[in-house]
């Protein structure tokens with residue numbers, strides 16, 4: 374993505390973050406539905422239908438559709454495709470493939486964005502199911518390293534940290550996991566009233582630089598790792614990004630809110646505690662309704678199950694109208710790109 378440097382970072386109110394949590398949960402459910410359908414023989418267009426139905430049946434909107442002309446609900450990127458692969462009825466999955474599915478949903482004007490990469494099918498006893506250039510354990514290592522690096526980045530999404538503390542944590546985790554390439558041409562991003570906002574979130578770099586993170590900011594962190602060289606190119610379809618050397622790639626992404634109690638992973642079903650458990654000290658952060666502030670969802674530590682928050686919001690507790698506007702209006706309307 375390409376962003377205007379001078380755009381400020383949007384800071385959300387607790388009530389706005391509560392709506393982003395809804396968008397995150399819809400995104401997560403749609404992504405899980407599509408991922409659960411992955412098997413040899415299914416087309417990527419069928420996966421797209423499944424995700425779109427999950428989003429629309431929740432009363433939400435698919436954020437990718439029409440974004441700079443993008444024609445689908447999800448991105449499906451197979452093997453050497455890194456990101457932004459377009460679902461296609463003629464593109465059928467084979468055992469031994471790996472597929473990244475990237476999904477975004479909008480609830481009440483607020484965005485969620487999340488991606489994962491999984492293997493397709495089971496490898497037959499006695500060898501690979503097709504002429505895949507990689508062993509199962511190499512692919513598992515790539516996928517694990519990428520997901521693990523994402524969680525290391527998410528763990529840094531706390532007030533007082535600097536932006537590149539996230540970048541550095543992602544890179545360090547990758548380096549610790551093995552000799553993987555980190556794609557540099559694409560980054561994570563701020564997210565909220567738009568899918569792509571300031572700041573860009575690189576997946577490498579020195580710690581301690583960039584803006585100081587404060588409660589109310591939200592970021593999409595999305596490492597892209599490759600088994601070979603980190604250079605990429607875009608296909609003639611104007612979207613699909615592939616590795617220059619044909620090596621296979623993994624991509625994981627979550628949307629995280631920075632809260633006074635630390636990272637709240639809006640696109641993780643449990644808000645993050647299970648993924649962050651061994652990376653963060655202290656108890657999990659849970660979105661909760663504040664006693665004494667009727668209808669105002671606030672961020673609290675371990676108070677109520679998330680389902681209660683969602684029902685509080687959908688029962689009309691969340692503010693509408695002026696309160697739905699981001700606090701930093703200047704961020705809206707900035708030129709963005711991907």
Ligand code: MF3
Pocket residue numbers: 436437438440441443447448456457475476477486487488562593626711
């Ligand atoms: N999650 C993707 C990203 O941040 C969004 C896909 S781009 C779209 O790059 F155009 F397909 F929406």
Ligand code: CO
Pocket residue numbers: 486487561562593595626
């Ligand atoms: Co994204």
